[in-house]
Amino acid sequence: MIKEVIVVEGKDDIQAVKRAVDAQMICTSGMGITKDTIIKIQRASERCGIIILTDPDYPGERIRSIISQKVKNCKQAYVTKSQARCKKTGKIGVEYANPEDIIKALEGAKAEHKTYEVVFTEFDLMQWNLVGPPAGNKRREKLGNILGIGKTNAKQFLRRLNAYDISKEEVEKGLAQLEGSEKVCN
16 A cells, blocks of 8 residues: 555546555545645645646646645656557546556655554444434544545545544544534534
8 A cells, every 4th residue: 555645636547546556545626626625635745645646737737736835745746648648539647547657657756655554443433423324424524624534435434544544542532522513513
């Protein structure tokens, strides 16, 4: 597993990177990158580092520049236009790069590998009432915001808890904060 979180532009890029490596990813949704996404990237950078892997075109370079200006210590991974060109349509994007080229790009960025240590399990999510619609989904979203790991489904939430090296103490503090806010709202 790659230690750093890989920042990509779109969902198709996520699928391409998943074919190459095991890693956590954040999607910018192209040029629609929001303040919330920047905050998520900043928090990921602080916890485990980030690697920016955007398309080798103007919008991709613009996104890379925006993130690099707002987030410290970004590692940069690059695929070339020829590596990222779709043979059928001629379009350019990370989603068209083959797994070997993505791996080379990440190696060039000095991606670090780590073993995946499971600290949290599905049982924990059930105990904390973080699964099952609608209440579990809302609690998971709120706790994700408190912990800085964003809104995700239960499976991805669990992966992020473990991949971001979040401690049990951090989760307990977040749950206490969540419980306090729910009491105020009721």
